Amino acid sequence: MGELFWFEKYRPRSFEEVVDLEEVKARLREFARAGNMPHLIFYGPPGTGKTTMALVLARELYGAAWRENTLELNASDERGINVIRERVKEFARTAPAGKAPFKLVVLDEADNMTSDAQQALRRIMEMYANTTRFILLANYVSRIIDPIISRCAVFRFPPMPKELMASRLMYIAKQEGITLTEDGVDAIYEISQGDMRRAINLLQMAATAGQAVDKESVAAVASAARPSEILDVFNTALSGDVEKAREKLRGLMYVKGIAGVDFLRALQRELPRAQLDEETKVAVAELLSDVDYRLAEGSDEELQLTYMLVKLAAIGSRGKATAKKR
Numbered sequence: 001m002g003e004l005f006w007f008e009k010y011r012p013r014s015f016e017e018v019v020d021l022e023e024v025k026a027r028l029r030e031f032a033r034a035g036n037m038p039h040l041i042f043y044g045p046p047g048t049g050k051t052t053m054a055l056v057l058a059r060e061l062y063g064a065a066w067r068e069n070t071l072e073l074n075a076s077d078e079r080g081i082n083v084i085r086e087r088v089k090e091f092a093r094t095a096p097a098g099k100a101p102f103k104l105v106v107l108d109e110a111d112n113m114t115s116d117a118q119q120a121l122r123r124i125m126e127m128y129a130n131t132t133r134f135i136l137l138a139n140y141v142s143r144i145i146d147p148i149i150s151r152c153a154v155f156r157f158p159p160m161p162k163e164l165m166a167s168r169l170m171y172i173a174k175q176e177g178i179t180l181t182e183d184g185v186d187a188i189y190e191i192s193q194g195d196m197r198r199a200i201n202l203l204q205m206a207a208t209a210g211q212a213v214d215k216e217s218v219a220a221v222a223s224a225a226r227p228s229e230i231l232d233v234f235n236t237a238l239s240g241d242v243e244k245a246r247e248k249l250r251g252l253m254y255v256k257g258i259a260g261v262d263f264l265r266a267l268q269r270e271l272p273r274a275q276l277d278e279e280t281k282v283a284v285a286e287l288l289s290d291v292d293y294r295l296a297e298g299s300d301e302e303l304q305l306t307y308m309l310v311k312l313a314a315i316g317s318r319g320k321a322t323a324k325k326r
Contacts, residue, residue, distance in 0.1 A: 006204045024155050032060035039134045043141040044157030047195030050137045054106045068097040074108045081117040092128040103132050111138035118145045159194020179212040187215035191222050230266045237309040238316030245309045260301035283315050
């Protein structure tokens with residue numbers, strides 16, 4: 001294996017290499033053929049191809065001059081809207097390279113900007129509309145203010161379907177000369193949940209041992225809790241012992257390095273298989289959805305998961321239900 005990250009090494013460079021998103025590709029091809037386009041918003045979960053598609057479009061628009069005509073910024077990395085304004089101003093004041101009618105600004109994590117910063121961004125977009133087009137990348141379009149949305153064509157990027165992810169992972173494994181087993185693919189998909197960047201990174205990390213990539217080697221590098229560990233925390237909370245459940249959860253988060261949101265998603269996957277009555281399942285599902293929303297809105301992770309454990313104890317006291325460990 002070379003030092004290059006496989007995700008970058010195998011990043012699609014053209015529309016033909018993108019294995020999904022046919023409707024999005026068709027629209028963007030039209031923009032490239034016309035040599036003109038509106039501002040764009042690409043939204044969806046991490047690892048679903050938003051940055052890749054923006055750079056593919058840049059290549060289609062500008063050919064060999066795509067780097068000179070494209071400015072990539074990250075809203076959460078920059079030191080505020082004033083820095084973004086100055087960088088865009090400096091970038092937009094020179095003519096596009098080649099025959100391009102405009103330059104392209106790709107702004108990642110645009111949904112992490114405050115409302116005031118987004119209002120300033122809207123003014124920047126209007127100020128340089130004659131010479132510059134923006135592609136805003138976001139996980140949640142609901143966090144983008146309406147005055148910006150109304151000025152953009154909006155495209156959704158869903159998680160990668162399992163069959164397409166499996167095909168891509170098998171292709172990469174073949175190119176790298178490694179063996180990827182079927183249960184290895186299943187394990188990678190279970191953990192990545194359609195996040196192609198994370199899936200390829202898992203494949204690369206699991207392959208460093210020089211053996212076949214299977215579910216054991218994937219689990220060893222994934223910082224992922226086993227279903228039995230997830231259900232142990234769940235059952236402990238349902239039984240009413242919130243402090244013990246919190247201690248076990250903190251062990252998974254701070255000893256094993258499992259992110260709280262990953263724990264929550266794993267619990268959501270295990271819930272349908274838990275031996276609970278339907279009323280209890282519905283109550284738990286609603287609780288998990290509520291906590292998931294709060295985390296997505298930026299609430300404190302440990303605080304929200306502690307809230308979840310307290311609510312699970314209340315649900316358990318009503319139903320006296322436990323989930324069966326596997």
